[in-house]
Amino acid sequence: MKSLLIAALMLGAASLVSAQSTAQDAHHKAASDNKAKPAKPKPSASRTEIKTTAKNMAAGVEAAEAALTPDELALAELVHTGRMACELGAVVNVKADDKAPGHFEVTGKGFKYRMVPVASRTGALRLEDEKAGAVWIQLANKSMLMNQKIGQRQADECMSPEQAIVAEALRKNPVPGLLDAPGTASASAK
Secondary structure, three states, X not given: OHHHHHHXXXXXXXXXXXXXXXXXXXXXXXXXXXXXXXXXXXOOOOHXXXXXXXXXXXXXXXXXXXXXXXXXXXXXXXXXXXXXXXXXXXXXXXXXXXOOOOOEEEEEOOEEEEEEEEOOOOOOEEEEEXXXXXXXXXXXXXXXXXXXXXOEEEEEEEEOHHHHHHHHHHHHOOOOOOOOOOOOOOHHHO
């Protein structure tokens, strides 16, 4: 992904140099044609050329950032989407971006994030909006939204219909704790 970003920046820089060189060549030609009459020096690149080059560079950077690896695209297939009810009456909407595979819009009261999947060592599915510092963590039985920049959990106990089924099954048949002896119920089930 970094190589795409570097390539986009190099392409933009090459366009800017080319625009400046073309403008300088035109200036020198005009000056040699009108030797008797001194011409006013013109800027090496017009503001329009610079703005166009900057927009092209930004588009290249955006395209490089949007590119996801095959692993990230595979993770995106596992994301639960739709309207999810959370604790304390909160609601989170997770919607896949049709124009950018693997990208998601996560919205709710007071927030809107554009997120992409990130590999996790724990096995939890993570979506992140790096700029905003937001992280959506999806487990088998619930999801939560945290904002690391403001240091708070924005939504917890959010469940898609699939997660609600798993949560109910865990409630009825709790998984034994790590410290429980085999064949005994966990302390929370007693």
